Amino acid sequence: MPELAERNRDKVARRQVDKFAERRAQLAAAALQTLAELGYARTSLRDIAQNSDFSHGVLHYYFSDKIELITYCVRQYKAECVTRYDGIVALAGSPDELKRGFGAAMAATLVEEATLHRLWYDLRNQSLFDDSYRSDVLEIDQSLERMIWRIVSKFSDLAGAPLAVPSNAAYAVFDGLFQQALIRYLAGSPDAAQNLDENVQRVLESLTIRPPSQA
Protein backbone atom coordinates (compact mmCIF):
# COMPACT_ATOMS: atom_id res chain seq x y z
CA MET A 1 0.00 0.00 0.00
CA PRO A 2 2.05 2.89 -1.17
CA GLU A 3 -0.87 5.24 -0.64
CA LEU A 4 -1.35 4.42 3.00
CA ALA A 5 2.35 4.65 3.67
CA GLU A 6 2.40 7.95 1.89
CA ARG A 7 -0.49 9.28 3.87
CA ASN A 8 1.16 8.17 7.07
CA ARG A 9 4.37 9.85 6.12
CA ASP A 10 2.43 12.99 5.39
CA LYS A 11 0.60 12.77 8.66
CA VAL A 12 3.81 12.30 10.53
CA ALA A 13 5.43 15.10 8.62
CA ARG A 14 2.57 17.41 9.34
CA ARG A 15 2.57 16.53 13.01
CA GLN A 16 6.25 17.26 13.12
CA VAL A 17 5.76 20.53 11.31
CA ASP A 18 3.04 21.51 13.76
CA LYS A 19 5.17 20.66 16.73
CA PHE A 20 8.08 22.46 15.20
CA ALA A 21 6.00 25.57 14.56
CA GLU A 22 4.49 25.37 18.02
CA ARG A 23 7.86 25.31 19.69
CA ARG A 24 9.06 28.16 17.54
CA ALA A 25 6.12 30.20 18.74
CA GLN A 26 6.82 29.19 22.32
CA LEU A 27 10.44 30.25 22.08
CA ALA A 28 9.48 33.46 20.33
CA ALA A 29 7.16 34.26 23.20
CA ALA A 30 10.02 33.85 25.63
CA ALA A 31 12.15 36.03 23.40
CA LEU A 32 9.49 38.73 23.25
CA GLN A 33 9.17 38.76 27.01
CA THR A 34 12.92 39.01 27.47
CA LEU A 35 13.36 41.69 24.82
CA ALA A 36 10.52 43.72 26.27
CA GLU A 37 12.20 43.57 29.63
CA LEU A 38 15.82 44.23 28.68
CA GLY A 39 15.70 45.92 25.29
CA TYR A 40 17.38 44.90 22.08
CA ALA A 41 20.86 46.07 22.99
CA ARG A 42 21.05 44.10 26.23
CA THR A 43 19.31 40.87 25.32
CA SER A 44 21.45 37.83 24.57
CA LEU A 45 20.34 34.43 23.36
CA ARG A 46 21.25 33.01 26.74
CA ASP A 47 18.96 35.52 28.43
CA ILE A 48 16.14 34.40 26.18
CA ALA A 49 16.79 30.73 26.83
CA GLN A 50 16.77 31.35 30.56
CA ASN A 51 13.27 32.80 30.23
CA SER A 52 12.17 29.62 28.51
CA ASP A 53 12.12 25.95 29.57
CA PHE A 54 15.13 25.07 27.46
CA SER A 55 18.85 25.55 27.20
CA HIS A 56 20.53 28.08 25.00
CA GLY A 57 21.53 25.60 22.31
CA VAL A 58 17.96 24.84 21.33
CA LEU A 59 17.50 28.28 19.84
CA HIS A 60 19.77 27.31 16.98
CA TYR A 61 17.75 24.17 16.44
CA TYR A 62 14.61 26.21 15.77
CA PHE A 63 16.10 29.39 14.35
CA SER A 64 19.02 29.72 12.01
CA ASP A 65 20.41 32.75 13.81
CA LYS A 66 19.55 35.65 16.04
CA ILE A 67 18.19 37.75 13.21
CA GLU A 68 15.70 35.09 12.17
CA LEU A 69 14.54 34.71 15.76
CA ILE A 70 13.93 38.40 16.23
CA THR A 71 12.30 38.76 12.85
CA TYR A 72 9.94 35.96 13.82
CA CYS A 73 9.23 37.78 17.08
CA VAL A 74 8.41 40.99 15.28
CA ARG A 75 5.96 39.18 13.06
CA GLN A 76 4.34 37.54 16.06
CA TYR A 77 3.96 40.95 17.68
CA LYS A 78 2.16 42.22 14.64
CA ALA A 79 -0.60 39.64 14.88
CA GLU A 80 -1.50 40.84 18.34
CA CYS A 81 -1.53 44.51 17.53
CA VAL A 82 -3.00 45.10 14.18
CA THR A 83 -6.65 44.43 14.89
CA ARG A 84 -6.63 45.78 18.40
CA TYR A 85 -8.99 48.70 17.82
CA ASP A 86 -11.20 47.25 15.11
CA GLY A 87 -13.95 46.36 17.58
CA ILE A 88 -14.27 50.00 18.51
CA VAL A 89 -14.66 50.99 14.89
CA ALA A 90 -17.29 48.35 14.25
CA LEU A 91 -19.39 49.16 17.29
CA ALA A 92 -19.26 52.94 17.36
CA GLY A 93 -22.53 54.57 16.39
CA SER A 94 -21.66 58.22 16.87
CA PRO A 95 -18.52 60.32 16.40
CA ASP A 96 -18.44 61.03 20.11
CA GLU A 97 -18.63 57.37 20.99
CA LEU A 98 -15.82 56.57 18.59
CA LYS A 99 -13.70 59.40 19.90
CA ARG A 100 -14.14 58.34 23.50
CA GLY A 101 -13.56 54.70 22.68
CA PHE A 102 -10.37 55.46 20.79
CA GLY A 103 -8.95 57.58 23.59
CA ALA A 104 -9.83 55.00 26.21
CA ALA A 105 -8.38 52.17 24.14
CA MET A 106 -5.08 54.00 23.61
CA ALA A 107 -4.85 54.75 27.31
CA ALA A 108 -5.60 51.13 28.18
CA THR A 109 -2.95 49.89 25.77
CA LEU A 110 -0.48 52.24 27.34
CA VAL A 111 -0.78 50.76 30.81
CA GLU A 112 -1.40 47.15 29.83
CA GLU A 113 1.33 46.73 27.23
CA ALA A 114 3.86 49.38 28.04
CA THR A 115 6.91 47.12 27.92
CA LEU A 116 5.83 45.43 24.70
CA HIS A 117 5.43 48.78 23.01
CA ARG A 118 8.75 50.12 24.16
CA LEU A 119 10.18 47.02 22.50
CA TRP A 120 8.33 47.84 19.31
CA TYR A 121 9.82 51.31 19.24
CA ASP A 122 13.21 49.83 19.99
CA LEU A 123 13.03 47.39 17.11
CA ARG A 124 11.62 49.97 14.75
CA ASN A 125 14.63 52.09 15.60
CA GLN A 126 17.01 49.21 15.02
CA SER A 127 15.63 48.96 11.52
CA LEU A 128 16.95 52.47 10.90
CA PHE A 129 20.47 51.13 11.43
CA ASP A 130 20.22 47.51 10.35
CA ASP A 131 18.71 46.55 7.02
CA SER A 132 17.91 43.05 8.27
CA TYR A 133 14.75 44.16 10.02
CA ARG A 134 13.75 46.98 7.72
CA SER A 135 11.23 45.28 5.48
CA ASP A 136 9.38 43.53 8.29
CA VAL A 137 9.24 46.67 10.36
CA LEU A 138 8.03 48.71 7.43
CA GLU A 139 5.29 46.23 6.74
CA ILE A 140 4.07 46.34 10.33
CA ASP A 141 4.20 50.09 10.36
CA GLN A 142 2.01 50.20 7.29
CA SER A 143 -0.45 47.80 8.91
CA LEU A 144 -0.64 50.07 11.92
CA GLU A 145 -1.16 53.05 9.66
CA ARG A 146 -4.09 51.31 8.01
CA MET A 147 -5.51 50.47 11.42
CA ILE A 148 -5.39 54.10 12.49
CA TRP A 149 -6.84 55.16 9.19
CA ARG A 150 -9.85 52.91 9.69
CA ILE A 151 -10.58 54.75 12.93
CA VAL A 152 -9.93 58.23 11.64
CA SER A 153 -11.86 57.87 8.41
CA LYS A 154 -14.78 56.27 10.23
CA PHE A 155 -14.80 59.25 12.56
CA SER A 156 -14.82 61.55 9.59
CA ASP A 157 -17.77 59.65 8.13
CA LEU A 158 -19.76 59.70 11.32
CA ALA A 159 -19.09 63.36 11.90
CA GLY A 160 -19.78 64.30 8.30
CA ALA A 161 -16.58 66.34 8.27
CA PRO A 162 -13.67 65.84 5.88
CA LEU A 163 -10.17 65.17 7.15
CA ALA A 164 -7.44 67.75 7.03
CA VAL A 165 -4.56 65.28 6.72
CA PRO A 166 -3.72 62.15 4.73
CA SER A 167 -3.32 58.67 6.15
CA ASN A 168 0.40 58.77 6.86
CA ALA A 169 0.12 62.04 8.77
CA ALA A 170 -2.78 60.75 10.85
CA TYR A 171 -0.79 57.69 11.84
CA ALA A 172 2.31 59.71 12.60
CA VAL A 173 0.37 62.07 14.81
CA PHE A 174 -1.26 59.42 16.97
CA ASP A 175 1.90 57.38 17.09
CA GLY A 176 3.71 60.44 18.37
CA LEU A 177 1.10 60.97 21.04
CA PHE A 178 1.38 57.37 22.15
CA GLN A 179 5.14 57.36 22.21
CA GLN A 180 5.32 60.54 24.25
CA ALA A 181 2.79 59.14 26.69
CA LEU A 182 4.84 55.95 26.93
CA ILE A 183 7.93 57.91 27.86
CA ARG A 184 6.05 59.69 30.62
CA TYR A 185 4.34 56.54 31.80
CA LEU A 186 7.59 54.61 32.11
CA ALA A 187 9.17 57.58 33.85
CA GLY A 188 6.51 57.21 36.51
CA SER A 189 4.13 60.01 35.62
CA PRO A 190 0.79 59.03 37.19
CA ASP A 191 -1.38 60.99 34.77
CA ALA A 192 0.20 59.75 31.55
CA ALA A 193 -2.73 57.53 30.62
CA GLN A 194 -5.43 60.09 31.31
CA ASN A 195 -3.43 62.75 29.50
CA LEU A 196 -3.09 60.47 26.48
CA ASP A 197 -6.82 59.85 26.48
CA GLU A 198 -7.56 63.56 26.47
CA ASN A 199 -4.96 64.41 23.87
CA VAL A 200 -6.09 61.67 21.52
CA GLN A 201 -9.63 62.98 21.64
CA ARG A 202 -8.59 66.57 21.16
CA VAL A 203 -6.33 65.76 18.22
CA LEU A 204 -8.88 63.53 16.54
CA GLU A 205 -11.33 66.39 16.74
CA SER A 206 -8.74 68.81 15.38
CA LEU A 207 -7.94 66.73 12.35
CA THR A 208 -11.43 67.05 10.96
CA ILE A 209 -12.43 70.21 9.21
CA ARG A 210 -15.33 71.56 11.20
CA PRO A 211 -18.08 73.07 9.11
CA PRO A 212 -18.80 76.74 9.74
CA SER A 213 -20.69 76.78 12.99
CA GLN A 214 -23.54 79.10 11.93
CA ALA A 215 -23.94 78.21 8.27
Next chain:
Amino acid sequence: MPELAERNRDKVARRQVDKFAERRAQLAAAALQTLAELGYARTSLRDIAQNSDFSHGVLHYYFSDKIELITYCVRQYKAECVTRYDGIVALAGSPDELKRGFGAAMAATLVEEATLHRLWYDLRNQSLFDDSYRSDVLEIDQSLERMIWRIVSKFSDLAGAPLAVPSNAAYAVFDGLFQQALIRYLAGSPDAAQNLDENVQRVLESLTIRPPSQA
Protein backbone atom coordinates in the same frame (compact mmCIF):
# COMPACT_ATOMS: atom_id res chain seq x y z
CA MET B 1 54.68 86.91 45.92
CA PRO B 2 52.03 84.46 46.87
CA GLU B 3 49.48 86.35 44.82
CA LEU B 4 51.32 86.07 41.54
CA ALA B 5 52.07 82.42 42.08
CA GLU B 6 48.47 81.83 42.89
CA ARG B 7 47.28 83.63 39.81
CA ASN B 8 49.67 81.64 37.70
CA ARG B 9 48.51 78.40 39.18
CA ASP B 10 45.00 79.43 38.41
CA LYS B 11 45.88 80.38 34.91
CA VAL B 12 47.57 77.06 34.34
CA ALA B 13 44.73 75.19 35.91
CA ARG B 14 42.25 77.03 33.75
CA ARG B 15 44.25 76.38 30.64
CA GLN B 16 44.37 72.71 31.52
CA VAL B 17 40.68 72.67 32.18
CA ASP B 18 40.04 74.29 28.85
CA LYS B 19 42.25 71.83 27.04
CA PHE B 20 40.67 68.98 28.93
CA ALA B 21 37.18 70.19 28.08
CA GLU B 22 38.19 70.78 24.49
CA ARG B 23 39.42 67.23 24.06
CA ARG B 24 36.32 65.88 25.73
CA ALA B 25 34.23 67.75 23.19
CA GLN B 26 36.42 66.48 20.39
CA LEU B 27 36.06 62.88 21.51
CA ALA B 28 32.36 63.33 22.05
CA ALA B 29 32.05 64.55 18.47
CA ALA B 30 33.75 61.39 17.25
CA ALA B 31 31.43 59.38 19.46
CA LEU B 32 28.36 61.14 18.11
CA GLN B 33 29.44 60.47 14.55
CA THR B 34 30.07 56.81 15.28
CA LEU B 35 26.84 56.34 17.18
CA ALA B 36 24.87 58.06 14.46
CA GLU B 37 26.38 55.68 11.95
CA LEU B 38 26.15 52.39 13.81
CA GLY B 39 23.48 52.90 16.47
CA TYR B 40 23.75 52.41 20.19
CA ALA B 41 23.62 48.63 20.18
CA ARG B 42 26.49 48.18 17.75
CA THR B 43 28.88 50.90 18.82
CA SER B 44 31.88 49.95 20.94
CA LEU B 45 34.46 52.22 22.51
CA ARG B 46 37.01 50.93 20.02
CA ASP B 47 34.75 51.93 17.15
CA ILE B 48 34.56 55.41 18.58
CA ALA B 49 38.31 55.66 19.07
CA GLN B 50 38.87 54.56 15.49
CA ASN B 51 36.75 57.48 14.33
CA SER B 52 38.98 59.83 16.30
CA ASP B 53 42.70 60.62 16.17
CA PHE B 54 43.45 58.59 19.29
CA SER B 55 43.63 55.08 20.61
CA HIS B 56 40.90 53.38 22.57
CA GLY B 57 42.58 53.82 25.95
CA VAL B 58 42.29 57.59 25.89
CA LEU B 59 38.55 57.42 26.29
CA HIS B 60 39.00 56.31 29.88
CA TYR B 61 41.34 59.19 30.47
CA TYR B 62 38.64 61.72 29.58
CA PHE B 63 35.54 59.83 30.61
CA SER B 64 35.07 57.62 33.63
CA ASP B 65 33.08 55.03 31.70
CA LYS B 66 30.92 54.46 28.67
CA ILE B 67 27.82 55.83 30.32
CA GLU B 68 29.47 59.15 31.11
CA LEU B 69 30.73 59.44 27.55
CA ILE B 70 27.33 58.86 26.04
CA THR B 71 25.63 61.12 28.54
CA TYR B 72 28.06 63.83 27.56
CA CYS B 73 27.27 63.19 23.90
CA VAL B 74 23.58 63.50 24.52
CA ARG B 75 24.09 66.85 26.22
CA GLN B 76 26.24 68.05 23.34
CA TYR B 77 23.52 67.07 20.92
CA LYS B 78 21.04 69.13 22.85
CA ALA B 79 22.99 72.34 22.41
CA GLU B 80 22.80 72.01 18.64
CA CYS B 81 19.14 71.25 18.48
CA VAL B 82 17.27 73.27 20.94
CA THR B 83 17.44 76.67 19.32
CA ARG B 84 17.31 75.43 15.78
CA TYR B 85 13.98 76.96 14.85
CA ASP B 86 14.05 80.08 16.99
CA GLY B 87 15.14 82.27 14.09
CA ILE B 88 12.01 81.36 12.22
CA VAL B 89 9.87 82.34 15.17
CA ALA B 90 11.64 85.65 15.59
CA LEU B 91 11.45 86.65 11.94
CA ALA B 92 7.99 85.49 10.97
CA GLY B 93 5.57 88.33 10.43
CA SER B 94 2.47 86.43 9.36
CA PRO B 95 0.96 83.06 10.24
CA ASP B 96 1.47 81.89 6.69
CA GLU B 97 5.13 82.81 6.73
CA LEU B 98 5.63 81.00 10.04
CA LYS B 99 3.80 77.96 8.80
CA ARG B 100 5.85 77.76 5.63
CA GLY B 101 9.09 78.42 7.46
CA PHE B 102 8.37 75.69 10.00
CA GLY B 103 7.54 73.11 7.36
CA ALA B 104 10.60 73.97 5.32
CA ALA B 105 12.86 73.89 8.38
CA MET B 106 11.61 70.48 9.45
CA ALA B 107 12.11 69.13 5.95
CA ALA B 108 15.62 70.59 5.81
CA THR B 109 16.50 69.06 9.16
CA LEU B 110 15.25 65.72 7.92
CA VAL B 111 17.66 65.55 5.00
CA GLU B 112 20.60 67.34 6.60
CA GLU B 113 20.68 65.57 9.94
CA ALA B 114 18.95 62.30 9.35
CA THR B 115 21.55 60.09 10.99
CA LEU B 116 21.92 62.35 14.01
CA HIS B 117 18.20 62.23 14.60
CA ARG B 118 17.95 58.49 14.27
CA LEU B 119 20.57 58.41 17.00
CA TRP B 120 18.46 60.71 19.14
CA TYR B 121 15.48 58.40 18.81
CA ASP B 122 17.73 55.46 19.55
CA LEU B 123 19.07 57.00 22.74
CA ARG B 124 15.65 58.20 23.84
CA ASN B 125 14.52 54.61 23.49
CA GLN B 126 17.46 53.32 25.47
CA SER B 127 16.33 55.53 28.31
CA LEU B 128 13.13 53.49 28.43
CA PHE B 129 15.20 50.46 29.38
CA ASP B 130 18.19 51.93 31.17
CA ASP B 131 17.76 54.42 33.99
CA SER B 132 21.25 55.82 33.44
CA TYR B 133 20.16 58.03 30.59
CA ARG B 134 16.63 58.76 31.69
CA SER B 135 17.03 62.13 33.36
CA ASP B 136 19.19 63.63 30.61
CA VAL B 137 16.89 62.39 27.90
CA LEU B 138 13.85 63.70 29.71
CA GLU B 139 15.44 67.08 30.09
CA ILE B 140 16.24 67.31 26.39
CA ASP B 141 12.76 66.14 25.48
CA GLN B 142 11.31 68.92 27.57
CA SER B 143 13.58 71.46 25.91
CA LEU B 144 12.39 70.29 22.53
CA GLU B 145 8.80 70.51 23.71
CA ARG B 146 9.37 74.12 24.72
CA MET B 147 10.96 74.85 21.35
CA ILE B 148 7.94 73.48 19.51
CA TRP B 149 5.64 75.36 21.82
CA ARG B 150 7.33 78.64 20.97
CA ILE B 151 6.50 78.02 17.33
CA VAL B 152 2.99 76.80 17.85
CA SER B 153 1.95 79.49 20.28
CA LYS B 154 3.46 82.19 18.09
CA PHE B 155 1.43 80.82 15.20
CA SER B 156 -1.66 80.96 17.35
CA ASP B 157 -0.90 84.57 18.23
CA LEU B 158 -0.29 85.63 14.66
CA ALA B 159 -3.41 83.87 13.43
CA GLY B 160 -5.52 85.15 16.29
CA ALA B 161 -6.85 81.65 16.82
CA PRO B 162 -6.60 79.67 20.06
CA LEU B 163 -4.93 76.28 20.16
CA ALA B 164 -6.86 73.06 20.48
CA VAL B 165 -4.14 71.12 22.29
CA PRO B 166 -1.68 71.67 25.15
CA SER B 167 2.07 71.88 24.84
CA ASN B 168 2.90 68.21 25.34
CA ALA B 169 0.40 67.13 22.69
CA ALA B 170 1.72 69.66 20.19
CA TYR B 171 5.25 68.39 20.67
CA ALA B 172 4.19 64.76 20.44
CA VAL B 173 2.33 65.39 17.22
CA PHE B 174 5.18 67.09 15.38
CA ASP B 175 7.70 64.66 16.78
CA GLY B 176 5.58 61.83 15.43
CA LEU B 177 5.46 63.48 12.02
CA PHE B 178 9.20 63.90 11.98
CA GLN B 179 9.92 60.38 13.12
CA GLN B 180 7.65 58.86 10.53
CA ALA B 181 9.25 60.99 7.84
CA LEU B 182 12.66 59.88 9.05
CA ILE B 183 11.70 56.24 8.70
CA ARG B 184 10.58 56.84 5.14
CA TYR B 185 13.55 58.98 4.29
CA LEU B 186 16.05 56.39 5.51
CA ALA B 187 14.13 53.70 3.68
CA GLY B 188 14.81 55.61 0.48
CA SER B 189 11.49 57.30 -0.16
CA PRO B 190 12.26 60.27 -2.39
CA ASP B 191 9.28 62.38 -1.35
CA ALA B 192 9.72 62.03 2.41
CA ALA B 193 10.94 65.58 2.89
CA GLN B 194 8.30 67.23 0.78
CA ASN B 195 5.62 65.11 2.40
CA LEU B 196 6.85 66.15 5.83
CA ASP B 197 6.74 69.79 4.82
CA GLU B 198 3.13 69.49 3.68
CA ASN B 199 2.02 67.48 6.69
CA VAL B 200 3.61 69.85 9.15
CA GLN B 201 1.79 72.78 7.60
CA ARG B 202 -1.53 70.95 7.49
CA VAL B 203 -1.27 69.79 11.09
CA LEU B 204 -0.19 73.18 12.37
CA GLU B 205 -3.25 74.65 10.71
CA SER B 206 -5.45 71.93 12.16
CA LEU B 207 -4.31 72.49 15.72
CA THR B 208 -5.70 76.00 15.80
CA ILE B 209 -9.38 76.53 16.32
CA ARG B 210 -10.53 78.39 13.26
CA PRO B 211 -13.12 81.07 13.92
CA PRO B 212 -16.49 80.62 12.24
CA SER B 213 -15.82 81.53 8.65
CA GLN B 214 -18.81 83.88 8.16
CA ALA B 215 -19.09 85.47 11.60
Next chain:
DNA sequence: CCGGTATCTTGACAACTGTCAAGAGATTGT
Protein backbone atom coordinates in the same frame (compact mmCIF):
# COMPACT_ATOMS: atom_id res chain seq x y z
C1' DC C 1 11.39 -4.39 22.68
C1' DC C 2 14.55 -2.35 19.08
C1' DG C 3 16.38 1.03 15.83
C1' DG C 4 16.05 5.24 14.00
C1' DT C 5 14.83 9.84 14.11
C1' DA C 6 13.66 14.07 16.45
C1' DT C 7 14.76 16.86 20.14
C1' DC C 8 17.60 18.79 23.56
C1' DT C 9 21.95 19.59 26.54
C1' DT C 10 26.52 20.43 27.20
C1' DG C 11 30.73 22.28 26.42
C1' DA C 12 33.66 24.47 23.53
C1' DC C 13 35.38 28.04 19.95
C1' DA C 14 36.78 32.59 18.42
C1' DA C 15 35.59 37.17 18.48
C1' DC C 16 34.33 41.05 20.96
C1' DT C 17 33.30 43.93 25.06
C1' DG C 18 34.43 47.54 28.93
C1' DT C 19 37.98 48.39 31.90
C1' DC C 20 42.40 49.21 33.68
C1' DA C 21 47.45 49.41 34.63
C1' DA C 22 52.13 50.08 33.16
C1' DG C 23 54.87 52.70 30.78
C1' DA C 24 56.19 55.70 26.70
C1' DG C 25 56.01 60.32 24.96
C1' DA C 26 55.02 65.19 25.11
C1' DT C 27 54.63 69.57 27.46
C1' DT C 28 55.49 72.84 30.84
C1' DG C 29 57.47 75.72 34.59
C1' DT C 30 61.70 76.91 36.47
Next chain:
DNA sequence: ACAATCTCTTGACAGTTGTCAAGATACCGG
Protein backbone atom coordinates in the same frame (compact mmCIF):
# COMPACT_ATOMS: atom_id res chain seq x y z
C1' DA D 1 68.25 71.48 30.40
C1' DC D 2 65.89 69.10 34.02
C1' DA D 3 62.17 67.35 36.50
C1' DA D 4 57.41 67.04 37.10
C1' DT D 5 53.18 66.58 35.31
C1' DC D 6 49.94 65.85 31.68
C1' DT D 7 48.70 63.07 27.81
C1' DC D 8 48.47 59.02 25.16
C1' DT D 9 49.53 54.03 23.63
C1' DT D 10 49.88 49.37 24.33
C1' DG D 11 48.69 45.19 25.96
C1' DA D 12 46.34 42.59 28.99
C1' DC D 13 42.26 40.98 32.00
C1' DA D 14 37.80 38.76 32.79
C1' DG D 15 33.36 38.45 31.14
C1' DT D 16 30.07 38.08 27.39
C1' DT D 17 28.53 37.16 22.79
C1' DG D 18 26.74 34.24 18.62
C1' DT D 19 27.60 29.96 16.80
C1' DC D 20 28.30 25.21 16.33
C1' DA D 21 29.34 20.21 16.99
C1' DA D 22 29.22 16.05 19.66
C1' DG D 23 26.66 13.43 22.27
C1' DA D 24 22.74 12.45 25.60
C1' DT D 25 17.76 11.77 25.90
C1' DA D 26 13.05 11.18 24.40
C1' DC D 27 9.81 9.58 21.19
C1' DC D 28 7.69 6.53 17.75
C1' DG D 29 6.92 3.07 14.07
C1' DG D 30 7.49 -1.67 13.36
